[in-house]
Amino acid sequence: MRRTQHTTINLAVLSLLTALAGCSIGPSIIEQDIIDSGPSAAPPVDINSIPDAVPKFESRSRYGNPSSYVVRGKRYYTKQSSKDYQERGIASWYGKKFHGRRTSSGETYNMYGMTAAHKTLPLPTYARVTNLRNNRSVVLKINDRGPFHGNRLIDLSYTVAHKLGIIGSGTGLVEVRALTPGEPEPSPASPVESVATEATRLYLQVGAFGSRDNADRLQSRLQNDLDTNVRVLKGRSADQLVYRVQVGPISGVDGADSLSRRLDGLGIRDTHVVIQ
Numbered sequence: 001m002r003r004t005q006h007t008t009i010n011l012a013v014l015s016l017l018t019a020l021a022g023c024s025i026g027p028s029i030i031e032q033d034i035i036d037s038g039p040s041a042a043p044p045v046d047i048n049s050i051p052d053a054v055p056k057f058e059s060r061s062r063y064g065n066p067s068s069y070v071v072r073g074k075r076y077y078t079k080q081s082s083k084d085y086q087e088r089g090i091a092s093w094y095g096k097k098f099h100g101r102r103t104s105s106g107e108t109y110n111m112y113g114m115t116a117a118h119k120t121l122p123l124p125t126y127a128r129v130t131n132l133r134n135n136r137s138v139v140l141k142i143n144d145r146g147p148f149h150g151n152r153l154i155d156l157s158y159t160v161a162h163k164l165g166i167i168g169s170g171t172g173l174v175e176v177r178a179l180t181p182g183e184p185e186p187s188p189a190s191p192v193e194s195v196a197t198e199a200t201r202l203y204l205q206v207g208a209f210g211s212r213d214n215a216d217r218l219q220s221r222l223q224n225d226l227d228t229n230v231r232v233l234k235g236r237s238a239d240q241l242v243y244r245v246q247v248g249p250i251s252g253v254d255g256a257d258s259l260s261r262r263l264d265g266l267g268i269r270d271t272h273v274v275i276q
Contacts, residue, residue, distance in 0.1 A: 045112060047162050052139040053114040055126035055181040061105035064123035064145065071148045074269070082125040082178035086186065088132065088275040089153025090253055091174040093161035094146075103144035111158035117144035118154050118176075125178055128185065129154065131164040132173045132275065138163050139179065150257050151204070151273045171253045173202070173275055203248035203274040204259050208237070215243035222247060225266055226259075246274055 068077045079085070099111045105123040109115070116129070121142050130137040140160055147155035154176055156164070166172035177186050206222065209215045215232045222230045226247065233244045247263075250256050256273055263271060 043112065047112065047159050050112060050114065050159055050163075053126060053141040055139065055179045057181050058124050061123040061143070064103075064105035064143070069145075076119050079120050079122055082121050082127075083180060085121065085125075085127075085178035086175070087153060088173070088175045089273050090151055090256070091129070091154045091156055091161075091164070091166060091172050092147050092149065092152045092170065093156040093158060093166065095158040104146075105143040107143050109144065109157075113157055114138060114140040114160055115144065115157045116140050116142050116154050116160060117146035118142045119145060119148070121178065126181065127179055128177045129156070129160065129164065130175045130177075131166065132175055134165050136164050150260055151271065153273070173253075175275075201276045202250045202252065202256060203231075203246040203276070204250060204256055204263070204271050205244055205246045205274050206263060206268050206271050207245040209243050209245070210240060212243050215245050218245050222266075226262065248274075 065078050068075050070076070094109075094117070095111045098109045101109050103109050103115075104117070116127070118125070121127075123143055123145075125142040126139065127142060128137060128139050138160055140157070142154075144155070152171070154174065156166075158167070161167050161172075164172060164174070179185060207215070207218050209218075212232070212234075219230045219232050222228075222245070228247060229249070230245065230247050233246060235242055235244060247259060250259060260271060263269070
C-alpha cells in the first residue's frame with residue numbers, strides 16, 4: 001500500500017488568531033504532518049458507484065478564505081475567484097488518518113466523498129480533475145487547504161484518487177479546471193500520449209521575468225550548478241511579455257521532488273511543476 005503525507009491546517013483557528021492579532025498572520029498557524037493510507041477494511045460502500053459532485057451555488061466559507069496565510073514560512077494568497085482557472089500539476093491524496101476531521105472550510109472530511117484540498121482556490125470551488133495518463137475524469141468539490149508538500153497542486157480524497165487510478169502510485173499528473181455552477185464546462189483535457197513520453201513533458205519552473213537578461217542569467221547559473229538542461233520560454237502574462245525559466249525535462253514525480261530539494265539548497269524555493 002502506498003502511503004502519502006498530508007499537512008492539516010485549521011483555517012478556522014487561523015482566522016480567529018488573525019483577528020486577535022490585528023490581521024497579522026504568524027507562526028501560530030496549526031499544522032502537522034501525518035503518514036496517511038486508505039481504509040484498513042473493505043469500504044462500507046461501492047466506491048465506483050459514488051457519484052461525482054454536482055456544482056451548485058454556495059456561499060464562500062466563513063473560515064476557509066483568509067486573504068493570505070503562512071505555512072512553513074511561505075505565504076499563500078487566496079484567489080478572489082475561481083473563474084477560468086485551469087492548471088496542470090501533481091496530485092496526491094489523503095485518507096483514513098483525516099477521516100471525520102474538520103476541513104479548512106469547516107466541513108467534515110469524508111474519505112468516501114468527492115472532495116479535494118487546494119492551497120489558493122476559494123472554498124468552496126467545484127472543479128473537474130482529469131488524470132493525464134489515463135484520461136479518467138471526475139467532478140469534485142474543493143473544501144480544504146493543502147497540500148503543502150513539495151510541488152503538489154491538489155490533494156484528493158481517497159475515493160477521488162481511486163477513481164482516477166492513482167492510489168497505488170500515491171501521486172499522478174492531473175489537470176484541474178474550475179467549474180462555474182450554471183455555466184457550460186470548459187473543453188476537456190488532452191491526455192499525455194504515453195508513459196514513454198513523460199520525460200519530455202514534465203518541467204520545474206524556477207522563475208519568470210520581464211527581462212530576458214535576468215532570465216538568461218538564471219539559466220546560465222542553473223546550468224552550471226545543476227549540470228542539466230535549463231530553457232527560457234517567451235510568453236505573455238496579463239498582457240505583459242514574460243520569460244519563464246524551466247528546468248527539464250524531468251523523469252517523473254520522484255525526479256521533480258529530487259530536483260526541488262537541490263534547488264532548495266541553492267536558495268530557490270518558489271518553484272512549480274509544468275506539464276506539457
